[in-house]
Amino acid sequence: MKLFIVPTPIGNLKDITIRAIEVLKSVDLILAEDTRTSKFLCQQYQIETRLQAYHKDNEHKVVENIVQQIKSGTTMALVSDAGTPAISDPGFLLVRACLKEEVEVECLPGATAFVPALVNSGFPTDRFIFEGFLPHQKGRQKRLKELLEETRTVVFYESPYRLIKLLNELKEYFGEERKVSISRELTKKFEENFHGNVADAMLHFTQKEIKGEIVLVMEGKTIDETITKTNKEKYGK
Numbered sequence: 001m002k003l004f005i006v007p008t009p010i011g012n013l014k015d016i017t018i019r020a021i022e023v024l025k026s027v028d029l030i031l032a033e034d035t036r037t038s039k040f041l042c043q044q045y046q047i048e049t050r051l052q053a054y055h056k057d058n059e060h061k062v063v064e065n066i067v068q069q070i071k072s073g074t075t076m077a078l079v080s081d082a083g084t085p086a087i088s089d090p091g092f093l094l095v096r097a098c099l100k101e102e103v104e105v106e107c108l109p110g111a112t113a114f115v116p117a118l119v120n121s122g123f124p125t126d127r128f129i130f131e132g133f134l135p136h137q138k139g140r141q142k143r144l145k146e147l148l149e150e151t152r153t154v155v156f157y158e159s160p161y162r163l164i165k166l167l168n169e170l171k172e173y174f175g176e177e178r179k180v181s182i183s184r185e186l187t188k189k190f191e192e193n194f195h196g197n198v199a200d201a202m203l204h205f206t207q208k209e210i211k212g213e214i215v216l217v218m219e220g221k222t223i224d225e226t227i228t229k230t231n232k233e234k235y236g237k
Contacts, residue, residue: 001070001103004077005091007084007110011187013044015111021045023108024077031066033080033090041079054078059090067097082213084112088132088157113186114155117215120193121153121181124220128153134166144173151220160184160210167202170218174198179219185212 004023009015024030024047031054032038038051054062070076078085078094084107085091098105118125129152134140147154158166163182170178176199185191190212194204 001073002075003070003094003098003103003105004075005085005095005105005107006077006079007108007112008038008041008079008082009187010082010111010113011185011191013041015187016041016045017108017110020108020110021047024049024079027075027077029069029074029076031076031078031094033085037081038079049077054090054094056090059093063093063097066094067101067103070098070103071101082111082113084110087112087114111187113157113183113213113215114217116186117181117183117193117217118153118155120183121217122195123153123179123181123217125153128155130155131157133157133159136162140169144169148173149221151222153220154218156214156216156218158214158216160212160214163205163210163214163216164202166216167198167205171198171202174218174221176202181217183215183217184210186215188212 004027006020006023008020024042024045027049030038030042030049030051032051033055035051035053041047042049042051054066066076078091080089080091083089086095095105114130118128129150131143131147131154134143134156156166170180177197179197180201182194182201182205183192194201196204
């Protein structure tokens with residue numbers, strides 16, 4: 001009894017591992033966030049395993065049935081559209097349910113968008129906090145306020161359609177001088193990695209059409225910022 005968690009490429013299809021291909025070919029069923037996306041990947045590597053939809057809109061309904069199928073002897077692999085399942089994608093509920101029922105879970109190493117973006121940022125990587133996608137509405141401001149004193153590097157995921165909104169919020173909460181690194185279209189032909197402060201980023205991305213999923217890495221609060229804040233409070237400068 002085993003569930004395989006299989007990372008898939010975040011852009012460049014050549015980034016899939018040999019082992020991932022072998023597992024996807026060997027299992028009885030592939031649970032896919034979007035069967036159309038996964039079908040294309042499978043066609044590239046002659047993977048003929050049957051696909052079944054498993055996504056955020058149906059996972060609560062089907063998770064128990066899937067666990068029982070695995071316990072009955074059906075081997076399965078879980079994939080998302082891109083990257084590692086359960087990292088800002090469906091997967092957590094199924095892994096938890098499997099472990100509760102003593103079904104072995106094996107997660108293969110592989111692609112995930114925040115790692116190359118974090119390393120490329122030039123910010124400290126020894127300690128960081130992964131925020132993923134902020135809530136669209138309820139709880140969004142609360143999450144940002146909780147990060148005001150955060151000294152670790154902070155990693156966000158964002159849609160290209162909401163990047164400017166996020167940058168405006170970062171300006172409001174952390175100031176326009178806070179340093180950020182913004183990666184988009186990672187591993188693809190038109191990959192871009194922007195480095196600068198929030199003000200620079202706003203200027204840069206308001207002058208162009210934004211395409212591709214976004215990873216925004218923000219430098220944590222520095223000692224210099226704390227000193228500046230203290231001086232303003234004490235001396236008004």
